[in-house]
Amino acid sequence: MEIATAVEYLKLLANETRLKLLGILASRERSVGELAEIVALKEPTISHHLAKLHEAGLVQMRADGNTHFYRLAGETLQQLSRELFTPERMVTFGGRDEADAYDRKVLGTFLDGDERLTKIPDVRKKRDVVLRWLVERFEPGRRYPEPELNEIIKHHHPDTATLRRELIGTRLMARENGVYWRLPEPSA
The missing domain is CATH 1.10.10.10 (Winged helix-like DNA-binding domain superfamily/Winged helix DNA-binding domain)
Incomplete structure (x- = not known):
């Protein structure tokens, strides 16, 4: 509809x-x-x-x-x-432009001109925006040993341990035996 x-x-x-x-x-x-x-x-x-x-x-x-x-x-x-009144339908009513505008605003607040995080957001909703942005730095289907993953994260913020845990906790990435990979986006 x-x-x-x-x-x-x-x-x-x-x-x-x-x-x-x-x-x-x-x-x-x-x-x-x-x-x-x-x-x-x-x-x-x-x-x-x-x-x-x-x-x-x-x-x-x-x-x-x-x-x-x-x-x-x-x-x-x-x-x-x-x-x-399904969540999926309500999302389409909101339009992608409004969600994208929110994400751009959050990223503008927490990223400097060199794509470095000035701070990991305290608010969950804003942190999720930053994590979705960060996971885009990793290729789908590619496996990353922890040292390589840390190097990529360090380009954006020095606290690699927190960001690794958050990427796993939000199910944007998975981990097994010190190897990390990006999970597919859930379908709407």
Whole structure:
């Protein structure tokens, strides 16, 4: 689901009357007349809101002569929730530009002009940005003996032990018998 579609659904649901109608219809099917009485609005107003909810697939309508009965389309609401509110989907809504801007700002704060760390950040979120930057200094698939790894890290900061532990702890690198390698990035 694209962000524009998500915004349309959220706008649709950001109306108090529509939310009340969905809540009422969650318990059982109701006619337009019943709904008008319950929420104390005129039938044409209720019909207008129901038409919008029906168009979005959130309610289903059944005609019985001249009377229209509505019920909640629970499966559509559940599908919408699954599509909108997963962490993976939320990340795409944030856009890559904003995340990149944050990373650039953090790196600008903690790196000097020679790509040396002025300080290892204390804040975890900022430290993770620096560690993701640092791991890029290592080739994927290549194995690094600890002395070689230390030399590369020393180009950027003298505390090789802390940075080695952090790279392992954040699962950006792995270690076995004094040999280190870069782990593949987790897929989103």
